[in-house]
Amino acid sequence: MGDPHRVGIVGLGFISGQYLDTLRGHPAVRVTAVADLDTTRAAAVAAELPGAEAVSVEGLLGRADVDTVLNLTVPAAHAEIAFRAIDAGKNVFGEKPLAVTFADGRAIVDRAAAAGVRVGCAPDTVLGTGTQTARAAIDSGLIGRPLSASAVMVTPGHERWHPNPDFYYTAGGGPLADMGPYYLTALIHLLGPVRAVVGAVSRLRSERVIGSGPRTGERVPVEVDTHVSGVLEHVSGALSTITTSFDGVTTTAVPIEVHGETGTLAVPDPNHFDGETRLFPLDGTGWRTLPAAAGYTGAGRGVGLLDLVAADGQRAPRAGDELALHVLETITAVLRAGEEGRRIELTTTAERPPLVPLTPVAGLTPRTGSAPRESAPQPGAR
Known part of the structure; x- marks a missing residue:
């Protein structure tokens, strides 16, 4: 299987504990660095993760031993951290929504594609x-x-x-x-x-x-x-x-x-x-x-990141950027439709991610996730 995929976490608030419950000890990943505005909290989390270090956000983004940034900041900071991670050559997996505005979400996806890095986004439930x-x-x-x-x-x-x-x-x-x-x-x-x-x-x-x-x-x-x-x-x-x-x-x-x-x-x-x-x-x-x-058994928050790692660039991650951007546009369009009192056509689309076979989370590794990208039919297509 090779060495574990190295993850740095930015933002250690309420939801981070649930992610760590999934990622801690999983053979496919290793948390190498954590960062939070509350440095005391960051130090406490790092102390519970063997081999992890509490650092600044800038320090985390500059580390060679971080392959993917797990962005667990508040929504208003999602785009900023994603942009900085992409510019540092890191993959990004973020909490939902992808960004506050559709324009920022579109920019995240486009910048990641230009940089040759991958973007994933919750929800992975x-x-x-x-x-x-x-x-x-x-x-x-x-x-x-x-x-x-x-x-x-x-x-x-x-x-x-x-x-x-x-x-x-x-x-x-x-x-x-x-x-x-x-x-x-x-x-x-x-x-x-x-x-x-x-x-x-x-x-x-x-x-x-x-x-x-x-x-x-x-x-x-x-x-x-x-x-x-x-x-x-x-x-x-x-x-x-x-x-x-x-x-x-x-x-x-x-x-x-x-x-x-x-x-x-x-x-x-x-x-x-x-x-x-x-x-x-x-x-x-x-x-x-x-x-x-069907589905990942025994799953918790963070399984979408594991699915992204398992995809290993050979298929689209099931909690990927295309779907996250389409969901974000749907949200912003419904809100705008309510404010403006009109029907709004969307500019994005997304393939239905491939069905997840009944799979234990412990077995989710690059070796089991390297199948070519699948294409699923649309239900009820006319």
Whole structure:
């Protein structure tokens, strides 16, 4: 298999622990450097990673023993860190969204292509057995031709549990930019790319109150829309509706439902790697749970980076830049459609990533991921 792929992490906030749970000890990668604005936190993380060193961002980008930068900064810094990493000749795998603006996302992809480096982006939750089993069911014809889907995410807002929720309510935040990537990426895996969108947006209040941590009771200004609904026209002809909200309390809706001519699928939460995929066939009398048929088993955040490493330049990574840019344009287009009250056609597209065979994460190495790039048919294509 060769030497492990060397990773440097920029940003050691809340989500970094979940990435480290996946990457620490995996034979395909080794974390060699970490950087954070909080140098004490960086030193503490490095102390738990054998062979890793806490350094400045500039120092990390200049290290010869960093092949890929894992960018876990807040959304507003995603583009800046990505540009700097690319200019330093590093691959980049970032948290979602790819960037705050579509223009920056486009520039990241173009600059990486010119530099000959690879870019990947979360969410990678859709590579687990939940979404992938649903994808396998659609591809095998269990619901016939897919006609439509619905995706719903309703919460009262992250300030209730997050001690520093400010970035959720500034540019690059809001329910669609924050949580939408999970649902939109899943819908594209299931139904293919999006051709055009319409949208509607609203904002419940101008401030949020922090509910936990040392800043409890502090008020945070809201600069983005906090309830977003959109209709997506897929290239395949299928129609999807999506609702994401930081203004409600909860919902009884299935996270994603896909309706076909001969059945309906209930798809588990795309913010998780696993969960039950259920089928109600046209002539059936009830729901039945499908056994896990595809996806990375035992997956956690960071599996998308492992998939990028396993691709080894021989195929497109399943959590790659083309898909991330298409998702980002879909997000920004729905928001703009809501503000302008019109239908917007997208300028990007993305192939459905190849289905993930039922594969344990521990076995995800370059040796098992060097197959030529595959091309998957679009569901319900006309």
